[in-house]
Amino acid sequence: MAVPVGVDLAEPYVDLSYVDAVRERRRRPLLDCATARFENVPAVRPFRWSRGERHFSGWYWAATTGRHVGFESWLERDRLVLMDFDPEVVGIASQPFWLHWHDGERERRHAPDYFVRRADGSAMVVDVRADERIEPKDAEAFEVTRMACGLAGWGFERVGVPEAVLVANVRWLSRYRNPRCWREPVVDRLREVLAAPVPLMSGADAAGDRLETLPALFHLLWLQEVAAEGLAVELLGPSTIVRLADGGGR
Numbered sequence: 615m616a617v618p619v620g621v622d623l624a625e626p627y628v629d630l631s632y633v634d635a636v637r638e639r640r641r642r643p644l645l646d647c648a649t650a651r652f653e654n655v656p657a658v659r660p661f662r663w664s665r666g667e668r669h670f671s672g673w674y675w676a677a678t679t680g681r682h683v684g685f686e687s688w689l690e691r692d693r694l695v696l697m698d699f700d701p702e703v704v705g706i707a708s709q710p711f712w713l714h715w716h717d718g719e720r721e722r723r724h725a726p727d728y729f730v731r732r733a734d735g736s737a738m739v740v741d742v743r744a745d746e747r748i749e750p751k752d753a754e755a756f757e758v759t760r761m762a763c764g765l766a767g768w769g770f771e772r773v774g775v776p777e778a779v780l781v782a783n784v785r786w787l788s789r790y791r792n793p794r795c796w797r798e799p800v801v802d803r804l805r806e807v808l809a810a811p812v813p814l815m816s817g818a819d820a821a822g823d824r825l826e827t828l829p830a831l832f833h834l835l836w837l838q839e840v841a842a843e844g845l846a847v848e849l850l851g852p853s854t855i856v857r858l859a860d861g862g863g864r
Contacts, residue, residue, distance in 0.1 A: 628762045632711040633658055641714075648766040653705030653731040657684050658712055674698075676706055677791040677836070683728075684708040690727055690742045692781045693773055697730060697740075698791070699784045701838055705731030715758055724755040738769040745774045780846040787836040787850075795833035800826055808840055808858050815852035831856070 631641040633656045661671040661684035673682040674691060676698045683706050685691040690708075697703050710729035715722055728740040741756055748756075756772050763770035803821040812820070818827040834840040841859040842850060 627715065628758065628765075629714040630711050630762075631658070631714065644713075644762055644766055647711075648768075651705075651731070652710040652729040652737070653679075653707045655707055655710050655729075657707070657709035658725055659709055661686065661708075675792075677793075678703055679706060686727075687742070689744060689775065692776055692785070693740070693742045694728070695784055695788050696776060696781065697728070698788065699836065699838075702733050703730055704733050705729075713759060713762055715762075717754070722755070722758075724759060726759055736769065737767075738771060739763050740770075741772045743772060743774065777846060779849060783842075783845050783850050787832055790829055790832035791836050792833075795829045797826065797830050800830040801834065803827070804831055804834060804840070805858060808856060811843075811855050811857040813852065814842070814850065814854045814856050817856055 628644040629641055630644050630647050631639060632647075632650075632652065634640050635654075637656065661673065670688060671684065671686045672691065673684055674694050675681070676683045676694070678698050683694055685694050685708065694706070694708075697706055707729045708727065709725045712723045712725050726739045727742045730738040730740060732738060739759060741759060743752060743756075760770045760772075800822060804817070804827060807817050807820045814831070815824075818824050818831050821827045821831075831840065835842055835856070838859055840856050843855040848854070
């Protein structure tokens with residue numbers, strides 16, 4: 615990889631390659647891409663799964679964007695669901711670009727797992743890897759990514775295995791993330807019932823038939839318009855205390 619004249623090599627010189635809106639591949643210096651909307655770009659490599667492979671790839675429909683987002687492991691999928699649940703996240707793209715740098719012996723490249731746009735306009739690059747699976751070459755790639763993100767004005771986070779109870783609860787609520795679960799008359803009744811804290815099943819029953827009220831209630835929990843006590847420490851159940859959220863949700 616050619617390094618432009620005058621570039622300070624105290625830190626790795628980084629190029630960035632991506633697929634643009636018309637599906638053409640581009641490669642540009644990192645700082646030329648700092649304001650790009652990478653939450654809207656296609657992935658730079660395909661998400662495929664073949665029998666016998668150790669990892670599992672797939673697509674997740676994100677309520678945040680109304681589009682499918684790829685993942686390459688169950689751990690990535692869990693982190694993706696948590697980002698979709700985060701009301702501060704407004705855009706998500708998987709494998710948004712390649713970072714290219716030279717390690718002193720050869721050219722290296724790394725495709726971060728996710729590019730995230732937050733409600734305040736800031737950007738975050740996220741890599742997903744369990745602590746025990748980080749090898750020296752991975753640690754170097756994450757450190758170069760952290761440095762590159764700092765130069766571009768983006769945040770960077772390497773995340774591992776999430777808290778088991780929280781991710782189990784959010785996975786359950788994600789089944790009701792689709793807007794079709796919003797039924798206006800049912801939602802209005804639930805809002806009245808949940809103005810004061812009440813056990814989940816009692817609140818659903820007070821608002822009408824469970825077959826009609828539970829999907830809407832879980833959708834409101836997904837939107838965080840309704841809050842559940844102990845969501846991170848106790849599995850959701852009939853006796854979980856729920857109420858209208860103080861901030862009104864998303």
